[in-house]
Amino acid sequence: MRHSARIAVGPVQFRIGSDWAGPVAALERLYAAYPQDDMRPADATVRLFAARPWRRWLRPSVHIGGDFIVPGALPLPLSMGLLAAEMGMNLQVALGWRRHLLLHASAVARDGRALIMSGESGSGKSTLAALLGEDDWRLMGDEFTLIDPAGGDAFAFPRAVSLKNEAIAEVAARVDPARLGPLLAGTPKGDIRHLIPRADAVAAMHAPARPALLLFPRFGGAAGIEPMGEGEAFVRLTEASTNYVALGEAGFAALTRMVRETPAFGITYPDSAAGIALVEELWAEAAR
């Protein structure tokens, strides 16, 4: 393709091809400090392309493709090319990665132990992970957490954090502006701005962390903690996994082991400060 980039996030080496220079340049800026190994073959291919040649210039719209394509997926305007690239990378991992059990969850680590947060869009799992990652936690990722089926360790997928709507201002107030991507306003997912993880989080992206605490956050309402049974945590995580069924028995074994060994809680919180306080409180208990 005309323009391309190679990016390694956690264990996944991507190559991203694009009909336009813009999305590739934006990606390369976000991922400039990530380790580069030009000799390493790509595990996954992402393609950002125009459906018809003239649509490269005329009302340019970016279709997302690659090894796996979702038929009928709507294209994005070129101004949101970076979002298209991010969605393309997520898609290829979600549908193609088999080495780990994939959880749609954010994660942070401390002392080699992982806090995993699973929740639907709007639960605040990304924001909490981003904010914790600015404290003395290592950000492991805001979208996917990878579980090694054999050993049970969590592995990081620290892509650039996708901050949405109100979270943008909240995080922007705390970080060096050079770590923020361009504001993508009015996307189908609302306003989006990417946050480049801290250099230490990127440097440690291959280091495993033992799952120590599972949280299912829900943003809104009074601060509250609800202990969660193994069964419910299991069912929720099967729903949060994109490859649980495909992994078969290995996925089942990894997940049952995780919910048996890892305390799980549902938390509700009215604002980020309260959410972080709850996290620290539960962590102090779990990490003892």
Next chain:
Amino acid sequence: MSAVAAFVDLLAGRRDAATLGPRDWDGLIGVARSEAMLATLAHRLDGAAVPPAVAALFADQRAAAEVAQRQALWEAEMARRALAPVGIEFVLLKGAAYAAADMTCAAGRQIGDLDILVLGADIRRAENALLKAGWEWVKSDPYDDHYYRAHMHELPPMIHSGRDRMIDVHHTILPKTHRITPDALALVSDAVTSGGGFAVLQPTDMAVHCAAHMLADGDLQGGLRNLWDFHLMTRGFAAADPGFWRQLDGRAALHGLQDAVHRAARLSRDLYGAALPGGWDRQDPADIWFRRRLLARDDWGRVTQPLLEQAFYIRSHWLRMPPAMLAKHLWTKWQKQHS
């Protein structure tokens, strides 16, 4: 060298993986994924000298394919439990059949929907039994539903509500409206029992169906995979029975599919280096279009010759139904798309 050429050479064993540069692998892996053959390549190159990252990816693919095959055979077992009580026997087709019979081409082969073949007389009862056992219709469109029932060689696809897996129930191997009418009764009555306990087509019929599916019915989407199946199965069958090619010729004639079977044999020779016996080892100038279509992928896994792709798409419809009917069908489809 293009990635798709390198891919075919690696499968054929014409090229040593150790001669590939690190940059060659991107395109190879991309092409293999586009053809749904990455796990097949992983099996073919098991033990070969490949970069560590590729070896790790291949190991993932082999493990995942093994799980997927187990799941596919479980799905076949579910169909058996639904159909056996009403006395309907079925023959497994394609990927699940290759896995059940533990054939060479099953190694790493992706298996999509469960394809089964029942006697035409059993088709309605089979449908009812599956509906009772938890399968449901996928298509709610009345035109599509009618189209399948009136003209196709299979029921409208059904999906199991609990397991989310599709089943295609065939009563023959080509659409009813196709210019060629294979002998469906012979296919079912001569089926054999595989090691896994499921009925599968006997060797010659299996090769005929593989060629028919690739060349007489489809538009050559996934053609490299179908051709790889054909190549490995005919090689294996011929090794087990020296009379195989002669029998295949006769059986292809019975089904009216000699042209397709011979073309599949020539293409497997041209692409994968198959050794063909006398009477098969010929040249046909038209084969070049098939080879071009099969190899029309760039290093990013994209189809490179959209006009050729379109031509094969039209050809597949042309073979499937008479011209007037084709026109009516395409018109109806077009209207629905644009309404």
